[in-house]
Every structure is written in structure tokens, then in C-alpha cells.
Amino acid sequence: MAYSDKKNLLELVALMDAFDIHHVVLSPGSRNAPLIHTFVEHPDFICYTIVDERSAAFFALGMAQRLQKPVAVCCTSGTALLNYSPAVAEAFYQEIPLLVLSADRPAAWIGQTDGQTLPQPGAFGSLVKKSIQLPEINTDEEHWYCNRLINEALIALTKNGFGPVHINVPLSEPLYQFTEAALPVVRVVRLEHVTSTFEVAFFANEWNHVRKRMIIVGQMAPQHELKEILSLLTQKTDVVIVAEHLSNLAISEATGHFDAVLSALSDEELNMFMPDLVITVGGHITSKRIKQVLRKNKSPQLWDVRPNGQVADTYQSLTTVIPVESDVFFTQLLESVNVDQEHSFSERWKQRILQTKQILQRYVPAQPFSDLKAVSAFMHGLPDNVTLQLSNSSPLRYAQLFPLKPTIEIFSNRGTNGIDGVLSTAVGFAAENQKLTFLLIGDLSFFYDINGLWNRYLSPRLRIVLLNNGGGNLFHLIGGPRKSSALDESIAYKHNTTARERAITLGFQYLSAGAEVEYESQLPLLWNANTEQPILMEVFTQTEVNSAVFNSLYQSFKNHIK
Structure with missing residues (x-):
């Protein structure tokens, strides 16, 4: 085997090897050919080649979701890099360690009307944790500088929470000189991760002095320790746990139908269901309703458990940021708080949740065939020990209405809520998943990202359920777009495309x-x-029926939840 002779590139690949970053998604090109060749030649790197850069980056993101470790994606110079932007944004807000490697012309040729050139350093702005440009190594000092920069960048992938990092690699011609027999011996700078400690007495004392407590768990990767801790906390104390499926917190004590409960509360009842203390953990919450309610009815105290210490005032009432891991915080809190003899606040919520479930059990079987009915059968039938990827928009909201087995792991691109890489992400996830990977997706998301299926890595364990209702169904479920005469043609984009031939x-x-x-x-x-073979099932429903069934369901909640 023989590697490229580019010294900055060799330093980069050797350090990636040392940091155990071995999964690389390659986008074909000439300027990045030295990188491609070196990755492919090295026996420790696992390489995937995806032509469409936008799809490639989401494919890598899906792999990183599955592996829970950094995955690299590598492109040539010019606009190729800009196609990575949507996935980089998603990785930033979903806190996924995506390593972007871009080949580039030498700095002297940027802006000189040379081919495939644009200012690549800093192209992602604030949407990456770190962005660096490597020097082309000609001196010992440049070698030290290059090594230091790469160490800093690779450390940043997982320092104070995960996130994307961009490394721009200028490469002078000639590009196709593969003369190095081995990677160089490199200096590796390690970051020691120390378990966070904090003074729990203050928080336990505040907890003991309030009676209406709520923990809101946003989108998180599966954390089995946290599930057990929160389950024990609900048994010991009076607390309501609000958690959507994307929290991966499938415990019986969690309140998954909170959106329906909130939709049915009268103004007179609202105060009885509002907490005096809120603790938030994890990422995004899909429900717009809980955000609106808590912003209007602010809790006296709101603690946000966020390891990176970032201020995220989602509910406009943040009082304390707690910069520790969630399992550390709740373990110490569990050990320090008093036992509650009465659980009146959580029981009040449980009664309403039970009514919600009873309404759903009566309502769904009586409805005509629709997205709601299709998703109900799908969610109830999912086997144990599989992975579910949920598309944005209506599939996510439908799925939340139905129970999820505790052995099922669930993922969705809710970092920025975009539809542009949903399919590619699921395909990348499935490529590294030994279990069945299911994707529930709407038609606009599917056809927008159809290039996500144009690669050699379609796992036979991939299962796609495509809800084809002829347009953006979500826009028919919410009130605002229905007021516009442009709804069908230009907002929801009514169409008659099918997936059969392409599939x-x-x-x-x-x-x-x-x-x-x-x-x-x-x-x-x-x-x-x-x-x-992978399997794709296309489910055809009618938008008008879907809208009527969904809106009637929420009217039933208002009429019957008391």
C-alpha cells in the first residue's frame, strides 16, 4: 500500500486513526482524491462512497446516530462543501459528532477566478464547534502548528457535549503522488473526561419545598441509566415526567400524552396542572403547545440540566443552568430528596392521561382509513428490539399518540426540524445497524431526498413506510395554512407522484x-x-380525510377529558 505524499493530510489521517475515528463517507472529486486514496488504502478505515454531497452528509449523520461516536465526511473543493450545510446544522443542534473534511485549493488561489474556489474556512459559521484551516507543511513549525490544530479539532468533537467540526485541507498540485509507505508517528493530545460533581443540597432543599414538580425530557439518545433513575424518582416523590418518544424514555411513569391533556384544559383548570418547579433535560420538544402554555404560565423556578452549560431559555423562565450530565444530577437528587407520602400532582396528571388513552382506543377503530389509522396499526405492530426513524412533520406527531415498546430505540432529525435529509439519515443509520431499521416518512420528505437511496449501502434490514397523501399533510392539520388560497398548490404542494418505479x-x-x-x-x-432486500410500503390516503380525522380527534379530547 502507498499513501499520498501530502504532509498535512498524512498528519490528519494518522491523528484520526489515533482518535479511533475510522468511519468515513467519501464524496467523489479530484481535489480530495489524495484524501480518498489514503482512507481507502488504510486497512483501519471503513469507507462509504456517496455521490450526492447533501445526502452523503446526512448518511454520515445517521451512522453517527447509530454508533454514538464521530463519523467523518469528506468532499472536494467549491460548492461541494456547501451541500454539507443542512446536515452540519442538524448535527450541531442534535449534538452529533460529525467531522467535515474539505479539500481546498491553496489560499493564494482563492478569489482569483480559478476553478472550484470559494472561501471555505468558516463556511459553516456558528454551526460548528470548531473550524480550522490546516497549513501546507514545509517547516518544523508548520508541522507543529498543523498537529496542534488537528488535535484541537478532534478534541472539540466530544468536548463539553458532542457536535460537528470542520477541517479545511489546502492541497497543492500535483495531487496524485502516492509515495508514502506508512502514516507518520504523531503527537496525540488527550482530553481527560472527569465526572462532574456539584453541591446537591441546595437543589434537594428547593425540591422539598415545592409540591408541583415537572421534569421535561427532550430529544435524547438512549440512556438506560437515566430511565432507571427517573423511574425510581417518581416512586419516591410526587413529580410529573413529560417525555415524547424522541426522549427514548419509554418508562410507564412518563407522561407521553401531555399535548392532548393540555389541549383539553380549560382556563379554570390550568393552574392545577401547572408546575411550580420545572427541570428540563435533553434537546428539542416537538409539542408547540407545551412551549406556549409554559411561556404564558411561567414557573417560579426552571432548572436546565445541560452538560455544556449553554443558556437555552426555551420556556422564557430559566432560573438555573446545571452544567452536569443528567444521570449524575438525578442520581444525587434521588439520594437527597425527601419521600412524599402523597402524590396528588402526578395522580391528577395520570387521571387525564388515562382518559386520553381511553378516548384513543374508542376513537381510532371507528374512523375511516387515514394516516392516523395507518400509524396506529404500524406503532402497535412494531416488533421488539428494532430501531424507528421518524420523519419530521405529521409522521412524528401521529406516532406520538400511540405507545412505544420500551425495547424500541427512536431517532429523528429534530435538531433543525428539516425534511431535507430524513431519508439519507435513515439509510446511513441502517447501514451500521444490525437490527431492523424502520422509517416512517411523508411523501414530500421522501421525494425531496430521493437521492438518499442512490448508493450501494441499502441494508436488507431497512423498512420504509411512506405515507403518500399527495402533499404536505401537516399544513392541512394546523390552522394557519388553511386560511391561504395558495395552500394546495404552493404551501402543501399537491402532487400525484408515486414511488413504485423508483423503489x-x-x-x-x-x-x-x-x-x-x-x-x-x-x-x-x-x-x-x-x-x-430492503422493503418499501407506500400507503395511499386522502388529505381531506386525514385532516378531518385528526382535527376531530383533538375535538374529542376537548369534549371528553374532564
């Missing part, structure tokens, strides 16, 4: 259903783990 061409086993009996008869085919 078959790309190697999928294709299923379709437009009626309830047909749909439910084919669902068991999706649960089968022993197939040689």
Missing part, C-alpha cells in the same frame, strides 16, 4: 396499500427480519 429500480421489495384491509394484511411482511 423497484433501486432494489426494494415494493408493497402498496390504499385501504385498511389491504394495509393490515401486508404489515406482517414488514416485520420479517429475514429478507434479502
